[in-house]
């Protein structure tokens with residue numbers, strides 16, 4: 001059985017949990033915390049980041065790498081589109097989510113509102129949160145709304161990894177007490193809700209709520 005190294009609350013660890021679950025694969029979790037001094041873990045993940053996966057006795061880091069690896073190892077259970085253009089678009093949404101979206105929903109919202117008070121006994125910097133919510137996040141949501149189609153999937157009107165990569169960032173947004181405004185971003189709200197209602201996501205979210213809901 002493969003071992004997923006990582007802890008709850010990381011959108012990148014969650015991506016891999018969801019993909020493993022969507023593929024019907026069993027795995028065990030090694031609860032590695034990020035940012036800690038753990039030289040042993042660097043043998044598995046040289047940059048010290050979570051997640052990493054040990055599979056058949058060998059390890060690989062990085063959620064994007066792991067999802068691509070799993071897709072290649074289990075081609076009968078695809079989560080990326082097979083059409084080249086659609087595949088490229090799915091990779092683009094993954095990149096958009098992992099970089100632009102994560103850099104706002106992660107450090108500027110989830111870290112401020114949840115991690116900082118809960119684990120470092122420090123209140124949120126409300127100015128950072130306010131700027132993120134009112135200035136930085138809306139243009140990103142406008143773009144996603146324009147690409148959300150009829151709410152059945154960002155790529156080709158079907159569920160794919162593009163939907164997972166975007167939706168995982170909103171789990172952290174929800175943990176921080178926020179939700180996508182369905183009046184302003186109706187298609188995006190439907191698509192994210194639909195993606196998060198899948199059993200693969202629902203299982204992760206339930207476990208995480210027990211930790212992060214105050």
Ligand SMILES: N[C@@H](CCC(=O)N[C@@H](CS)C(=O)NCC(=O)O)C(=O)O
Nearest residue numbers: 010012034035049050051062063064
């Ligand atoms: N590109 C990486 C990003 C992973 C990442 O940034 N993980 C964070 C936790 S959400 C982490 O481990 N940060 C610790 C650090 O940067 O030292 C991936 O997709 O796996």
